[in-house]
Amino acid sequence: MNGLLADRRIVVTGAARGLGRSFAAAIAQAGARVVMCDILAQELQDSAAMLREQGVQVETQVIDLASPSSITAAFSAIAKGGAIAGLVNNAALATGVGGKTMMEYDIDLWDKVMQVNVRGTWLVSQAAVPLLAQTPHAKIVNIASDTALWGAPRLMAYVASKGAIISMTRSMARELGPQGICVNAVAPGLTRVEATEYVPAERHQLYEQGRALSGAQHPDDVNGSVLYLLSPLADFVTGQLLPVNGGFVFN
Known part of the structure; x- marks a missing residue:
């Protein structure tokens, strides 16, 4: 994969840990200059330092997806470094949002999940478009979830937010296509990362035994799926959803 993203500058949100950190590392190893963004300032710096030790180019930017002013400020700072060729919308509120039925959910939790996962993704994308439009064949990759494909129970706000990400991806692809920007989504299955440590063992077992x-x-x-969608190999791919879950659900 080395060199697949050479000479590109790519922003990854939620990059301090978990999937986002893994995406940032893989993107950097593929030759890109990565802008790692997260609300977790110290973890962000620690992860960036770890990647720099591997000899790759990394920038950092603290960002709070619940705050429009934070998003504006972050992208004003990112703009000082020039155009970007890609954006991975990975940041989302996942920890502590499950376990309750739809009858037990409270409005504050519902609104918080939507504020970060849906509105935050929209605002980040909106802020990134002027920088993406400066680069031919720029890419946005939205990280959805296969929970929105099979309707995971006791997780309704998160499932609804990721369903919105899938729908937004298609609408964004239509709107941004004339500017040469491709927009696609990846829907991972339940992944072993920090954010899923709270998930009950039986849910992990359901996935691990139910995959093809x-x-x-x-x-x-x-x-690999994220790298592909960011790369020139996907210059004529837009508006698509790619589930990556070992065949737990098919699309």
Whole structure:
């Protein structure tokens, strides 16, 4: 994969840990200069330092997807470094949003998930478009979830937010296509990362036994799909959803 993204500058949100950190590392190893963004300032710096030790180019930017002013400020700072060729909308609120039925959900939690996962993704994309439009064949990759494909129970706000990401991807692809920007989504299955440590063992077991390719899913299993959609190999691919879940659900 080395050189697949050479000479490109790519922004990854939610990059301090988990899938986002894995995406950032894979993108950097493919030759891109990565802008790692996250609300977790210290973890962000620690992850960036780890990648720099591997000899790759990394920038960092603290961002809070719940705050429009934070998003504006972050992209004003990113713009000082020039155009970008790609954006991975990975940041989302996932920890602590499951376990309740639709009858038990409270409005504050619902609104918080929508504020970060849906509105935040829209605002980040909106802020990124002027920088993406400066690069031919720029790419946006939205990270959805296969929970929106099979309707995972006791997780309704998260499922609804990821369903919105899938729909937004298609609408964004139509709107941004005339500017030469491709917009696609990847829907990972339940992945073994920090954010899923709270998930009950039986839910992990359901996935691991129910996949066509049985077993646990790890961040490295998703990297290749994200790299492909960011790369010149996908210059004529837009508005698509790619589930990456070992065949737990088919699309």
